[in-house]
Amino acid sequence: MAFNFKYKSSRLKSGDIIYRPMIPLTLESHERIDVIAILDSGSDMTIIPKELAEAIGVKYTGENEISGIAGIPVKSKEGKVKIIFGKGHEVYSFDVPILVPEKEDIQIIIGRAGFFNEFKITFDESARKIEFKKVSKGSVIY
Numbered sequence: 643m644a645f646n647f648k649y650k651s652s653r654l655k656s657g658d659i660i661y662r663p664m665i666p667l668t669l670e671s672h673e674r675i676d677v678i679a680i681l682d683s684g685s686d687m688t689i690i691p692k693e694l695a696e697a698i699g700v701k702y703t704g705e706n707e708i709s710g711i712a713g714i715p716v717k718s719k720e721g722k723v724k725i726i727f728g729k730g731h732e733v734y735s736f737d738v739p740i741l742v743p744e745k746e747d748i749q750i751i752i753g754r755a756g757f758f759n760e761f762k763i764t765f766d767e768s769a770r771k772i773e774f775k776k777v778s779k780g781s782v783i784y
């Protein structure tokens with residue numbers, strides 16, 4: 643089965659409206675929180691803000707650097723969260739590695755590692771929607 647989400651509109655500082663592939667999901671470590679995240683096929687890793695990581699009790703397993711804007715390295719901590727994601731009766735749960743940058747004011751970005759291998763994902767820019775088809779083994783949790 644397949645399910646999809648429409649892109650969400652965002653207003654830029656210039657006042658222009660753009661549409662982004664954003665999806666609702668739940669992040670869980672010791673606590674859980676429902677969020678809206680940008681789905682980014684160009685990002686290797688899932689990135690979450692430090693305040694959010696602290697709120698859900700992420701246990702850090704190491705440190706790393708990520709390339710920021712213009713390739714400037716940003717120090718970050720490594721960890722893991724459970725993502726609960728889906729729609730209707732098709733909801734899945736799986737662990738993904740994350741990076742938590744020390745930099746303030748970042749958005750939640752869902753990268754490829756641990757997430758994209760779970761689904762066949764189709765970005766339809768003209769219709770402003772994302773379609774998901776589950777491809778790996780695993781059962782629906784709801």
